[in-house]
Amino acid sequence: MSGRSAGTGGSPFAPHTADETAAMLDALGVDDEAELFDIPETVAFDGEFGIPQRDERTVRADLRETFERNDDLTEFLGRGHYSHYVPAVVDDLSSRSEFLTSYTQYQPEITQGFLQALFEYQSILVELTGLPVANCSMYDAAAALAEAALLADRVRSTTGSTVLVPEDLRDGKRGTLDNYVDGSDLTVETYPYADNTADLDALASAVDEDTAFVYAETPTVTGAIEPELAAIGDLADEHDALFCVGSDPVALSLLEEPAAVGADVVVGEAGALGLPASYGMGLGLFACSEEFLRQVPGRLVGKSEDADDRRAFTLTLQTREQHIRKERATSNICTNQAWVALRAAMHAAYLGPEGLVALAEDCVRDAASVAASLDALDGVEAPLDDRHHFREFTVGVDDAPGVAAGLEERGFAVHVLDDETLQVCVTDLNADAADDLVAAVAEVVR
Amino acid sequence: MNYDQARYGDETRNESLLSEKDSTEVDPGEGSALPDDLTRDSLELPGLSEPELARHYTRLSQMNWSVEAGPYPLGSCTMKYNPSFADAVAADPNAAVHPDRDPETVQGNLELLHGLQEYLATIGGMDAVTLQPPAGAAGEFTGIAVAKAYHEHHGNDKSEVIIPASAHGTNFATAAMAGYDVVELPSGEDGRVDVEALEAAVSEDTAALMLTNPNTVGLFERDITEIAEMVHDAGGLLYYDGANLNALLGRARPGDMGFDIMHYNVHKTFATPHGGGGPGAGPVGVVDELAAFLPRPRVRTVGEAGSAGDTAAAADGGALAGHDHGHANDATADDEYELFDPEHSIGKVHGFSGNWLVLIRAYAYIRRLGDEGLLDASAKATLNANYLASLLDMEVPYGPFHHEFAATAGDRDAADVAKGMLDYGVHPPTTKWPEMVPEAMLTEPTEVENRRSLENLANAFNEAFADSDEELHAAPTRTASRRVDQTSAARTPRLSWHALGTDE
Numbered sequence: 001m002s003g004r005s006a007g008t009g010g011s012p013f014a015p016h017t018a019d020e021t022a023a024m025l026d027a028l029g030v031d032d033e034a035e036l037f038d039i040p041e042t043v044a045f046d047g048e049f050g051i052p053q054r055d056e057r058t059v060r061a062d063l064r065e066t067f068e069r070n071d072d073l074t075e076f077l078g079r080g081h082y083s084h085y086v087p088a089v090v091d092d093l094s095s096r097s098e099f100l101t102s103y104t105q106y107q108p109e110i111t112q113g114f115l116q117a118l119f120e121y122q123s124i125l126v127e128l129t130g131l132p133v134a135n136c137s138m139y140d141a142a143a144a145l146a147e148a149a150l151l152a153d154r155v156r157s158t159t160g161s162t163v164l165v166p167e168d169l170r171d172g173k174r175g176t177l178d179n180y181v182d183g184s185d186l187t188v189e190t191y192p193y194a195d196n197t198a199d200l201d202a203l204a205s206a207v208d209e210d211t212a213f214v215y216a217e218t219p220t221v222t223g224a225i226e227p228e229l230a231a232i233g234d235l236a237d238e239h240d241a242l243f244c245v246g247s248d249p250v251a252l253s254l255l256e257e258p259a260a261v262g263a264d265v266v267v268g269e270a271g272a273l274g275l276p277a278s279y280g281m282g283l284g285l286f287a288c289s290e291e292f293l294r295q296v297p298g299r300l301v302g303k304s305e306d307a308d309d310r311r312a313f314t315l316t317l318q319t320r321e322q323h324i325r326k327e328r329a330t331s332n333i334c335t336n337q338a339w340v341a342l343r344a345a346m347h348a349a350y351l352g353p354e355g356l357v358a359l360a361e362d363c364v365r366d367a368a369s370v371a372a373s374l375d376a377l378d379g380v381e382a383p384l385d386d387r388h389h390f391r392e393f394t395v396g397v398d399d400a401p402g403v404a405a406g407l408e409e410r411g412f413a414v415h416v417l418d419d420e421t422l423q424v425c426v427t428d429l430n431a432d433a434a435d436d437l438v439a440a441v442a443e444v445v446r
Numbered sequence: 447m448n449y450d451q452a453r454y455g456d457e458t459r460n461e462s463l464l465s466e467k468d469s470t471e472v473d474p475g476e477g478s479a480l481p482d483d484l485t486r487d488s489l490e491l492p493g494l495s496e497p498e499l500a501r502h503y504t505r506l507s508q509m510n511w512s513v514e515a516g517p518y519p520l521g522s523c524t525m526k527y528n529p530s531f532a533d534a535v536a537a538d539p540n541a542a543v544h545p546d547r548d549p550e551t552v553q554g555n556l557e558l559l560h561g562l563q564e565y566l567a568t569i570g571g572m573d574a575v576t577l578q579p580p581a582g583a584a585g586e587f588t589g590i591a592v593a594k595a596y597h598e599h600h601g602n603d604k605s606e607v608i609i610p611a612s613a614h615g616t617n618f619a620t621a622a623m624a625g626y627d628v629v630e631l632p633s634g635e636d637g638r639v640d641v642e643a644l645e646a647a648v649s650e651d652t653a654a655l656m657l658t659n660p661n662t663v664g665l666f667e668r669d670i671t672e673i674a675e676m677v678h679d680a681g682g683l684l685y686y687d688g689a690n691l692n693a694l695l696g697r698a699r700p701g702d703m704g705f706d707i708m709h710y711n712v713h714k715t716f717a718t719p720h721g722g723g724g725p726g727a728g729p730v731g732v733v734d735e736l737a738a739f740l741p742r743p744r745v746r747t748v749g750e751a752g753s754a755g756d757t758a759a760a761a762d763g764g765a766l767a768g769h770d771h772g773h774a775n776d777a778t779a780d781d782e783y784e785l786f787d788p789e790h791s792i793g794k795v796h797g798f799s800g801n802w803l804v805l806i807r808a809y810a811y812i813r814r815l816g817d818e819g820l821l822d823a824s825a826k827a828t829l830n831a832n833y834l835a836s837l838l839d840m841e842v843p844y845g846p847f848h849h850e851f852a853a854t855a856g857d858r859d860a861a862d863v864a865k866g867m868l869d870y871g872v873h874p875p876t877t878k879w880p881e882m883v884p885e886a887m888l889t890e891p892t893e894v895e896n897r898r899s900l901e902n903l904a905n906a907f908n909e910a911f912a913d914s915d916e917e918l919h920a921a922p923t924r925t926a927s928r929r930v931d932q933t934s935a936a937r938t939p940r941l942s943w944h945a946l947g948t949d950e
Binding site for chain 1: 622
């Protein structure tokens with residue numbers, strides 16, 4: 001019988017037969033499990049939440065019905081959360097229970113498989129960023145950025161205290177950053193954008209001896225490729241501030257590696273590989289220079305040897321972590337996004353360097369071509385800046401909310417930035433529908 | 447039971463690295479639509495054919511322990527069996543949407559989030575819940591940030607957070623991260639909070655006390671009402687670390703004990719796979735008075751405005767203790783949902799809305815089990831812990847226990863005993879923690895082991911414990927790797943294949 005206690009209303013995942021339970025209770029000298037609970041009556045609860053037990057089939061049917069309430073729209077949405085087609089083999093291999101239902105690798109001898117996979121993930125990020133150290137994940141890009149700022153606070157504490165971020169930073173990143181630095185001496189300030197990338201002159205006058213950390217994104221939140229990364233890095237360097245670049249692994253496959261333009265830290269969203277659209281769930285990328293090795297937040301996997309001198313992997317430099325250093329730890333992160341990192345590495349290894357570059361090139365070409373098609377429409381301007389673009393770009397129209405509503409009626413979702421600006425993101429998942437989107441925009445703005 | 451783990455490779459290494467199987471260098475700038483100065487000159491990565499990829503990762507998987515391979519009784523980690531149906535539900539393509547969708551077009555997702563908020567509030571005896579924190583430690587940080595915002599809003603000048611010495615290390619790191627001084631509380635002789643020591647530690651500076659109940663040796667803090675009163679009288683808040691909630695399901699609720707804030711490790715208590723270290727999810731529940739400070743946005747039914755923390759004075763009063771949260775609203779099918787920002791929200795703790803795929807599984811699991819299943823989970827988890835403890839040759843101080851216990855290896859090295867256990871087809875417990883038990887082996891079998899499995903587990907403990915030091919030092923012998931040299935890994939960090947010599 002599936003679920004020994006299913007018939008009695010117990011947990012279907014507790015495998016005890018009634019006889020076993022009775023024998024165990026007997027061995028402990030009690031009549032009932034309730035006797036084992038040492039809870040004062042004043043705070044005891046009667047066990048009734050009002051949630052009925054349901055069989056598996058009913059739960060699945062209920063939830064299928066629930067999700068059917070979501071409208072079926074073709075999404076041209078990005079702004080920090082990107083989905084590419086994930087090969088079926090990634091789903092299959094990552095769902096092997098030996099990966100999926102395992103825990104953090106506290107006993108390396110029996111968890112070599114996951115440790116090696118995470119070592120490989122770290123290695124892929126090292127290649128993509130050009131930096132020698134990558135951790136094996138943060139929660140998402142927002143947490144990675146916030147942890148990078150706290151790292152700056154630890155290593156630059158005697159001089160600067162200002163964190164400089166773009167004024168166009170996404171609310172989720174800015175809000176998370178604000179909360180993380182709230183307990184530190186850091187103050188967050190913004191620098192302006194011009195033409196959807198950093199306004200270099202304004203940034204130059206904002207950076208001074210108080211600056212601990214300068215953050216730049218490429219592509220930016222509107223998909224513009226930042227042309228002045230090296231100059232921004234020089235500005236940060238001149239004032240002994242940490243230079244942090246935000247990006248993602250698909251973009252990094254094509255764009256100049258951040259280390260080559262002076263980045264001390266690279267953060268970003270690595271879920272663009274391996275993670276399907278998942279309502280904002282992410283994979284925080286974090287890489288940095290050797291200098292900060294012992295200040296890196298989160299987990300690191302290192303190579304070692306076993307007693308037979310065979311190569312082996314293990315979690316390492318754990319004396320930075322909360323379970324050893326407690327309040328002096330580099331961060332409080334414990335559970336991370338290991339399984340998502342595994343999927344990202346699988347996806348990267350499936351595509352290989354040629355496939356990754358081809359995917360990235362498509363992100364450039366498709367964005368340019370869809371922008372050009374939209375720009376050709378009367379009353380539509382795209383893109384709204386003179387930049388190269390990756391996946392996405394801004395679109396000028398007279399009544400952006402009205403156009404977006406019209407598109408929604410026709411089955412498309414786009415971003416509304418303000419009354420006159422939309423943003424459109426094109427990837428391999430929606431490129432086929434781009435002509436239909438352009439036709440729908442033409443209809444709506446007419 | 448003896449165990450032989452799969453092992454691939456040769457005398458010098460296990461399964462080859464991806465980079466050893468294939469490595470190709472390309473020039474991404476060549477033929478690019480982008481100008482030269484924006485593109486990289488070189489990208490060197492492996493790229494495997496699909497069959498090679500399948501073999502590589504299948505082999506790696508076989509060199510990895512999981513809860514579906516056998517017992518995984520890591521104390522305070524609650525490694526339960528993860529039901530497959532929840533994975534199937536989470537894979538529903540209709541749930542796979544972008545987080546920036548117009549809320550009106552993702553009513554299904556909002557229905558689930560709202561339903562989970564309600565379930566968690568009811569199970570914890572809390573009034574309002576945020577699902578945004580992406581892990582337990584992120585939940586702790588969110589909870590303490592909410593406490594801080596509350597104190598600042600009311601002009602309370604607070605600088606300290608009190609934490610028992612036996613608490614999870616994340617508590618200390620979290621409090622420090624939020625800018626608080628940590629006051630460490632020694633454990634009493636009975637393994638519980640020493641109420642006199644607490645009395646001495648509590649002051650006007652106390653922002654919060656962070657407490658796990660049952661605590662990390664499985665003991666219920668019986669004086670919880672007195673403890674809550676002491677903290678509240680000083681104007682502090684009581685924070686519940688939900689890591690051990692599995693032991694309490696349906697037996698007691700943190701809200702009823704006087705806790706003001708709690709996080710739920712839904713990946714532990716509500717059984718979603720831990721994925722080799724994550725993702726998890728760490729929703730946070732609070733009492734009415736704190737609801738207005740929760741992260742933005744939250745989900746409510748259209749028409750619910752004004753009742754769940756979007757106003758400073760919540761509808762049903764909300765004293766710091768003694769509130770009474772009703773039963774779960776289990777009927778959700780026809781409601782319309784919207785997002786709203788709590789009035790004094792601390793802002794964001796995640797770039798978007800948290801770890802969605804984990805939240806789906808938690809919701810499905812709670813619906814599957816219902817009241818009776820949840821109650822049985824805590825019953826069997828507690829029965830199992832006590833039964834296993836009774837079978838061990840090792841001394842087990844304190845007790846009786848709830849979900850977990852800390853056996854002591856005495857004059858043996860707990861880490862060595864754990865290595866000895868690896869050859870027996872089980873995963874060893876958490877070792878050398880908490881420090882209040884010398885050479886601790888913190889063990890949490892959870893409800894998913896039955897009598898036979900527990901007896902096998904006890905046998906692994908007892909056999910390893912009886913082995914000589916020499917035998918233990920030679921262990922393990924049946925795993926993919928023999929004893930791994932962790933000292934050299936830390937002394938000479940080699941963190942990528944780029945850092946390995948050409949002789950690798």
